[in-house]
Amino acid sequence: MRYVYSLIRYVPDPARGEFVNVGAIAGSEDAGDWQVRQLQNPARARALGASATLDAVWSFIDEVGAQIDTHEAGMDMLFGPGEPLSEEWLADLHRRHRNIVQVTPPVPMLADSADDALDGIFDQLVLDPARREFRFEKKNRAVAALRAAYLHEALRPDLDLRERVVLDTGHHREPVDFAVTNGQVLQIAHAWSFQIPGQEDLAESIKAWGWTIADAQAGGGSVQDRAGRSFEVGKDVDVRVVYVPPAPGTDSPAFEEAKNVFRSVHATAVPFDEAESVARRAHSLLLDAGIALI
Secondary structure (H helix, E strand, O other): OEEEEEEEEEOOOOOOOOOEEEEEEEEEOOOOEEEEEEOOOOHHHHHHOOHHHHHHHHHHHHHHHHHHHHHHHHOOOOOOOOOOOOHHHHHHHHHHOEOOEEEOOOEEEEOOOHHHHHHHHHHHHHOOOOOOOOOOOOOHHHHHHHHHHHHHOOOOEOOOEEEEEEEEOOOOEEEEEEEEEOOEEEEEEEEEEOOOOOHHHHHHHHHHHHHHHHHHHHHOEEEEOOOOOEEEEEEEEEEEEEEEOOOOOOOOHHHHHHHHHHHHOOOEEEEHHHHHHHHHHHHHHHHHOOOOOO
8 A cells, every 4th residue: 555654854953964863754645544653762863962952853753643643533533633644744744844853755655554664664764673562453454445445346435435424313423434325325334443452442432333323223314424414324224344353363352242243233344355345235235226336
């Protein structure tokens, strides 16, 4: 998948031109997956400049991290705060930071995730010996796989395919990653990752989602997109789940609870590498509804 990255450089004396790469930002606009990482052992940076100027670097990285945290939180909120992060956002950081803190122009690369991208960047360009011991895949991987599958089946964004909608039954409101529509909702699909920490919170989120789906199946409801448009949800709406499975050799109590929830609402759940089956079903539903897809 296409990702872009920029290096974060500490330049204590811009006139002299000496610098140290102290971190990097990597992300994918399509996947909505962004990460920032900094050196854990900045000995070379400390040797190059004064601690006061180095503090400006760490403050900048904290600010970027806060923006990414807000973006991540917005992925699972009814309507996330602000606009999603983008390649233009990263290019703007480059344009605005050319002094003690510098951000290099965004460069494209291929990676499976932002963490994978940063691993390669740190190995080749930042050279920090510290490594993360525990790695996990977030739901972005499943969202990106499903989006790509929908587009492969010729679904049209903001016409047949609506992303990050809110399902409202009158009693419950829950975010839903995708809704396939033809005037009304034919399919709703949501992504989960069973590798993330906080399994109790994850299980509670899935149960809340399940209650909302069950309520829609009992009495109908509607989805609202980010532009404020509403679409009716019938009791027989097709419900799909695409998920990142637990990491091999690890326990995921939330996964066991989730399977019960998915069964109770008749949701077909598949791992993210089978996302094309969800998109094919959506394509079939649109054809049955008389929608001509190229």
